Amino acid sequence: MIDPQGREASRLATMQVFGWFGVRCIFRSPAEGDDWLYEERVTLWPAVDAESAIALAETEAEEYAGAIDAEYLGLAQAYTMADELGPGAEVYSLIRPSRLATSVYLTTYFDTGTERQTHTRQEQSSLDRRDLQE
Known part of the structure; x- marks a missing residue:
């Protein structure tokens, strides 16, 4: 048995x-x-x-x-x-050092203007403010 x-x-x-x-x-x-x-x-x-x-x-x-x-x-x-898996869980992170200014870094690596994405009004406002600060 x-x-x-x-x-x-x-x-x-x-x-x-x-x-x-x-x-x-x-x-x-x-x-x-x-x-x-x-x-x-x-x-x-x-x-x-x-x-x-x-x-x-x-x-x-x-x-x-x-x-x-x-x-x-x-x-x-x-x-x-x-x-733990669930709402707000971090599923990926990549950290790289850079001497680039914030707007240059974002434009170089993430937001070249050719991405197929949608900006919320809040994101666009934040990007516009960032450009003015640098």
């Missing part, structure tokens, strides 16, 4: 501890003319470490790229989540 409690204890003993990881992958797809569209996409993965999360994300990235007629560019960056 099989001992269900013993089997459950054995299963729990062999389970690996995992955490949640946000993995950012970069894609490129054709646009009109000679332009390319670049997409940064963050997905969430339960994994035992960042390397495993990246492996899962890259497999899914290849599938995603095929579905949208894009190319996965082979860049994946993982972030180990410290927060």
Whole structure:
């Protein structure tokens, strides 16, 4: 006779501890003319470490790229989540040093004016104030 409690204890003993990881992958797809569209996409993965999360994300990235007629560019960056999953949880963070002024930094890396995004009125007002301060 099989001992269900013993089997459950054995299963729990062999389970690996995992955490949640946000993995950012970069894609490129054709646009009109000679332009390319670049997409940064963050997905969430339960994994035992960042390397495993990246492996899962890259497999899914290849599938995603095929579905949208894009190319996965082979860049994946993982972030180990410290927060519990839920509203307001930080799923990705990247910190880089820079000597650029705020508006130049944002324009260089995030808000070139060609992004396919929508600014709220509050965001636009904040950007306008920032430009005046520098």
